Amino acid sequence: MTFSLTGINxxxxxxxxxxxxxxxxxxxxxxxxxxxxxxxxxxxxTNQPYDVLKKNFEKSGILMDKITIVDTITKHAMGxxxxxxxxxxxxxxPADLTGIGIVVSESLAxxxxxxxxxxxxxVNSMLIYIS
Amino acid sequence: xxxxxYHYPADHRHLxxxxxxxxxxxxxxxxxxxxxxxxxxxxVLREAGGFVFSELLACSYFVLMVIFSNDPVVLEGALIRVLxxxxxxxxxxxxxxxxxxxxxxxxxxxxxFFEFLKEAAMRLKTPLEVVEENISGITSDIERGxxxxxxxxxxxxxxxxxxxxxxxxxxxxxxxITDHGDEFSDAxxxxxxx
Numbered sequence: 001m002t003f004s005l006t007g008i009n010x011x012x013x014x015x016x017x018x019x020x021x022x023x024x025x026x027x028x029x030x031x032x033x034x035x036x037x038x039x040x041x042x043x044x045x046t047n048q049p050y051d052v053l054k055k056n057f058e059k060s061g062i063l064m065d066k067i068t069i070v071d072t073i074t075k076h077a078m079g080x081x082x083x084x085x086x087x088x089x090x091x092x093x094p095a096d097l098t099g100i101g102i103v104v105s106e107s108l109a110x111x112x113x114x115x116x117x118x119x120x121x122x123v124n125s126m127l128i129y130i131s
Numbered sequence: 132x133x134x135x136x137y138h139y140p141a142d143h144r145h146l147x148x149x150x151x152x153x154x155x156x157x158x159x160x161x162x163x164x165x166x167x168x169x170x171x172x173x174x175v176l177r178e179a180g181g182f183v184f185s186e187l188l189a190c191s192y193f194v195l196m197v198i199f200s201n202d203p204v205v206l207e208g209a210l211i212r213v214l215x216x217x218x219x220x221x222x223x224x225x226x227x228x229x230x231x232x233x234x235x236x237x238x239x240x241x242x243x244f245f246e247f248l249k250e251a252a253m254r255l256k257t258p259l260e261v262v263e264e265n266i267s268g269i270t271s272d273i274e275r276g277x278x279x280x281x282x283x284x285x286x287x288x289x290x291x292x293x294x295x296x297x298x299x300x301x302x303x304x305x306x307x308i309t310d311h312g313d314e315f316s317d318a319x320x321x322x323x324x325x
Binding site for chain 1: 260264265268279286292297300
């Protein structure tokens, strides 16, 4: 099922519902639409590592120029740091909300003159790390 | 309880039924805790306050006996009943207080149990579904072919971390329950916390 982003307003929060099986495709579809609307997309990923996500984006024809990713998984799963990436910031684990907050603030500060949309990859997977 | 026998003029119960509060004549229509003096269950009615009420009732009974009978044998019998009634009322009040405490503890335990179930459903069911679907996605990618084994390994490692976190969540939930209950043996407690 496709959905439309016409009529979305700035400074509002939207919840996009998708089954777990469809979430990857829905995220790609959503990011594609936001890019088409000239947004710079800041993606907080809690269910897919950067390397995999990047490949999926490339496969779907999404250019990474206008995307910044906050990856909470890679460091957590690998147990060590990832090589620095131009458009990705790595957080130690998805439970590190302070770290996520700092990185998001810094990223938003760097995108001051741009229209930015913040996308949470999966709210459900955040639930695993609530304590 | 059998209805009082009204046909024996010498019986103190006759006096009691005729002259004390008219309501007592309607014993069959009155809730059981109000029956007096054979039923000290009146004490159960209002916890500690019920004890005071019972004693007042016992005293009223004796005063009425004094007012309406000059027979020393009847008065002696009434006094003995009142004196026996007082400790019995005390014991029943004490037992009713214990029962109330146990009921409160049971209610608290049930409340905690239902909270545990709700929390467990939210914090285990959904994360497990996420992990299940993530693994399903990984297997689909492998079946389609063209996957980088390094990426697959990374994704599987992350699912392992997720499972580890879910285990920690279960321990946390168990801790919330075991910390408030004495009914767990040390061995059970250890098992639940590991």
